[in-house]
Amino acid sequence: MRNVLPPRDHGDRLPLRERKKLRTRQALIDTALELFTERGFGGVTLDELCDAVEISKRTFFRYFTSKEDVAMAPTQDLWLGFLDDLETREPDGRPVLEMLQEALFAALNLMTADDWAHRVLLSRRLAEKTPSMDAHGLHFCHRISRTALATLHRRLDLADPDDLRPRLAVDMLVVAFHCALGTWVSSSGTPIRSDLAAHMRVACAALPGSLTLTVNLRPQ
Secondary structure, three states: OOOOOOOOOOHHHOOHHHHHHHHHHHHHHHHHHHHHHHHOHHHOOHHHHHHHHOOOHHHHHHHOOOHHHHHOHHHHHHHHHHHHHHOOOOOOOOOHHHHHHHHHHHHHHOOOOOOHHHHHHHHHHHHHOOHHHHHHHHHHHHHHHHHHHHHHHHHOOOOOOOOOHHHHHHHHHHHHHHHHHHHHHOOOOOOOHHHHHHHHHHHHHHHHHHHHOOOOOOOO
């Protein structure tokens, strides 16, 4: 998986060439979301997007693999940050699910770029009415889950490689995030990053209870 996240160093400490790359990448994301929102995802060609940013298609493919990839970059950056954090996070004897949750919250805390929350909102609204974006998102989630699971098995003392619990822990985290994201996107007002974090905490807190939830038929 290609990691396109900017380095953790503050932007003004990076070499000039790296700062230019970051600006080009951000211009692609902002312009893509603006054009796709105005004209529809299918109403903007890759050539038109590249012309708007004044780059070649060859340059575009240095940053993204497709229109879907650039349109979903805001949330993808969050999950790439999650993988980055997971590489160094210490388990300290805690449940794996708790460790995964902390890695995701740490990644969210790094999403401090101006208007990141607004970009996520635009991206999610586009995905809701664009099947190819939805399919791209599912494929990306699969890659993230597979990479996270491989990281757990490489770093942690998991004796049984066929133990399903680490995989289920990763899957539960992904589902909880999407539940929180859906609630956040549909909220009234202007969603902000801290609101998303609050919804994520609620969704994560509901996970243990979901495993023991029992119900009866509704009275007629």
